[in-house]
Amino acid sequence: MVTKAQNTQLVQTGPGTPMGSLFRRYWIPALLSEELREPDGPPVRVKLLSENLLAFRDTQGRVALIDEFCAHRRVSLWFGRIEMDGIRCPYHGWKYDFRGQCTEVPSEPAGSHFSKSVKLTSYPCVERGGVVWTYMGPPELQPAFPEFEWAMVPDSHRYVCKRIQENNYLQAMEGGIDSSHVSFLHSGELHTDPLHKGTKGAQYQQDTAPKLEVMESDGGLVIGARRRADEGHSYWRVTQWIMPWYTMIPPYGDHALHGHAWVPMDDENCYAWSMTHHPSRALKPEELEAMQNGQGIYAELIPGTYRTVANKRNDYLIDREAQKKGTLYSGVRGIAMQDASLQESMGPIVDRSLERLAATDIAIVRARRRLLAAAGNLGTDAPLPGLDPATHRVRSASFVLPEDVPLEQVLKDATAKTDTEHTSI
Amino acid sequence: MVTKAQNTQLVQTGPGTPMGSLFRRYWIPALLSEELREPDGPPVRVKLLSENLLAFRDTQGRVALIDEFCAHRRVSLWFGRIEMDGIRCPYHGWKYDFRGQCTEVPSEPAGSHFSKSVKLTSYPCVERGGVVWTYMGPPELQPAFPEFEWAMVPDSHRYVCKRIQENNYLQAMEGGIDSSHVSFLHSGELHTDPLHKGTKGAQYQQDTAPKLEVMESDGGLVIGARRRADEGHSYWRVTQWIMPWYTMIPPYGDHALHGHAWVPMDDENCYAWSMTHHPSRALKPEELEAMQNGQGIYAELIPGTYRTVANKRNDYLIDREAQKKGTLYSGVRGIAMQDASLQESMGPIVDRSLERLAATDIAIVRARRRLLAAAGNLGTDAPLPGLDPATHRVRSASFVLPEDVPLEQVLKDATAKTDTEHTSI
């Protein structure tokens, strides 16, 4: 269904590529605010859309995201000194402010204006929801700030983390879009994980043949997966895909809501962001502790890094006994690494021209199509889905409804944000 | 003698290459039977001729060798669940039988025939001599099963293992064909190894200027190396090369017989198989223990892998003192790693157009020529050497004969399999 040429177009996001140009029109989750914990703390390397960048928080608390390399002789400013309102290259002392403007070239004579002519690439940043967001596109096209619910609730209601995944963003994101694999890959969790165990939803998800229906939304896609529930009823799980790379998972019961962002570092690596929030209450200490320990949709990280303890170099610590017993369906522990292990096993960039898709892949097919169409529309008047913050104010949810409730009504309910308790089961 | 173009043709064995097409006409040692110890045990990754494959033993004990990647979305089935009579992809539950036929796509409706249309590449397998053999060529050309003596004796009479060597198969195989390097590289063993020490053969092999004579056999080549023995006598070591990659080492006295298979994983790595058998008695516990410990032609393996403890990353644990003293001629311990260290030191693919060959390389020259000729004959009526199992039923051997015994008589004796005690000294 996807040609080799289309696949190339979908996966490449460096400067000047069609998809890279599209993604540069959106605000991008760049790093965690806590990575720049305090003013004048150490700088952090960030790689986005194949660009090597450096982030730091200046004396006034402003976040800078600039070219990693000094304009002068191209050494990495990661070794730079964070000084009053800027970073100084340790090689010859050239200093830059948070906008990448060179403010001092010490070797120049007193009255020199040389430094004024030197400016690094820099991208505007905004902090919301514990995340530093950046915009890498044309300044005149900068959109309004993102308004995802998880980013707008009080800090106490939210937990966010990221991990580095060693494959192209798209095969990771397709996992987030794909509502059908839960019944298999994560089925061990349906029986054992406190977030699922004992819920009606977990029970209904044992139906391995969901019917998928997909509707275009202003933000991207609304994806409904219908499974058999009790007599005369259907169990709907309705998932949101917001352009360009956000996916939202329907919760179970009153549990917190989960979402992901799948952000390209380069064409063979991505940041897998995970966000958890509850719209109406603070997260509980035991919920936070579980997430910090790498449970649920989170993964255990190698301390001091955003790389995972289980990874392809150790076969994800696969446990064949647990796989045999069925407590871990694939033998890999944790939802995050279950997904990551399979997605990385496809190789850094899967060749989609070799795929053999089925009916339950309809959402993935539609998402690819929408990405290609949006990239094709660049430079026209066509609006870009997901650019308007109004499109962010949606939720995923699950419902049990009589079989005869029309689909459109289900989707309409799901896409309308409510301030009341969410209704998943 | 070999042009760059001929070298390329000799070393490349991926799908569609001349040598790859030739090798796909033969049964190929794929993995050890013991790697698939029991029905429904974990699957094993196998790489052959640049193809990524997966092996498993199904509920009925049948061995499957199929494409490593699920037809659906191309994740590795190494993470798959071994279930009743098949393997199930953990992503969406597609199930395949031992022939790679998809038997179940759970997301499809009850009456769907979709799964019938999905089939993975798979290769037929047969088990013989503790080895799973596969055939990767056109089904209509599948030859009879291999009948090497080591594969046909009772299990008690045999020991087989493999190790991964990090270079092209050909430079490894050429070491197995080369009867002259023993007097140098392995000369320490001639004095110290229990298999050689004190034998007449070891003594005679100190003649470093063997005369080589090569005769084409139906299977490949018979290679005679003649050295000086006692007054008026010659010491012959007669080695077999059976197409496409089998070599057999003449034994010393009543010791067990050794052989190798040099099987391409891809163009820069190969499986170095070692086989030991005695035609008329069970191997002794001390013989087995020595081989399991990586002595003789075997190597010490990193537990849980087929990679060697001594390897290029640790300079093969070279012992310069032992090299100086001559107890280890090259300073590397063990016949296997002595060969592997030098062969890997050539780089992954040696450029044979730079070689400077001598008279003792005649067997190597002839083997290359025979490989190229056989590849050139594909599609014609010319028979492929080594395809007929009758050509497998040969032995290597050593003899002391009067100087005036004609060579042809020696070779005739050597190529005739006898059921009596073997006659090496």
Next chain:
Amino acid sequence: MVTKAQNTQLVQTGPGTPMGSLFRRYWIPALLSEELREPDGPPVRVKLLSENLLAFRDTQGRVALIDEFCAHRRVSLWFGRIEMDGIRCPYHGWKYDFRGQCTEVPSEPAGSHFSKSVKLTSYPCVERGGVVWTYMGPPELQPAFPEFEWAMVPDSHRYVCKRIQENNYLQAMEGGIDSSHVSFLHSGELHTDPLHKGTKGAQYQQDTAPKLEVMESDGGLVIGARRRADEGHSYWRVTQWIMPWYTMIPPYGDHALHGHAWVPMDDENCYAWSMTHHPSRALKPEELEAMQNGQGIYAELIPGTYRTVANKRNDYLIDREAQKKGTLYSGVRGIAMQDASLQESMGPIVDRSLERLAATDIAIVRARRRLLAAAGNLGTDAPLPGLDPATHRVRSASFVLPEDVPLEQVLKDATAKTDTEHTSI
């Protein structure tokens, strides 16, 4: 200022490249004499200008530098046996003398002249100053031996070591030419290192805006950096760059003199040589101990290797606290690793077409120009700077002089070698 094409020309030094042809006209520091401590000791791998070579010291103490690979089947002679007056390939016993001449092919019949026709590439070597030098160019153009002062003083007056740096030689050498970065990158040392601390020079070097003046010398460049000193005086640091890759650092007071050679291994790695000598006295035990411990311009090495303990895989053990406090300007410990960390951070080969140069880069600009010009002059009658040993007999030095001393007089003083005490402050 440098185009991509010029950059390519500057950085590539393999056989047949313009810069490679230029460099092959000079004597090249190949390895430390102590790496070949005694006759018939183990051979050592050496990589120079993208050629894989092997060094050994033969029975008579002569140094051989030959092709790493046996002419016969191309195995690495690093596994070779050092025997009487030569090295023997462990595969088939071919023996080579220190000139790469094959002297024995044991498999050949007694009267054979075959070995006479086999010769490995080999390069003449000379030992001076604890260093084995080689000449890789056309024999008829071999220049006189190098006569750098450090190489000519008694052994007791000198310390030499090397380390492997993982980037192109040029960006390393440019650091050695660059007199202005000391005021920044190494400024911590100006306050704390025993070699600098408390000297007038260290005090004056806090002027971060040196004026640079560059004069062509017969050897390469003389580079004068003038800083403010006490009332009405200037502090001059005069650095030598001798073609093709030698740099000399002005000392502080009566301290020993330091120099470097930046020698390409291949286009992405180089040997960073450091040489220290005192022209008129033996080095003191505490000086030697400090250097052996990797202090000053030396680096701590991984035992048994010339690779550094601090390296890019451990972020050079950066100490952000020390960086913050200013005791380590970039947070990296030691002058050598301060330079190496930044130079490696540019990537293996920096793209100079992206640079933004300033007035203090004039020496670097001139050096590049001189290298390109010299490569362009190959094959003409134009003399090559630095080829005549007379051009080696120069020193770097520092002076405090009245502001009105004309520059030419300063340089004239600096370039004249004196046998009296050196005069740096």
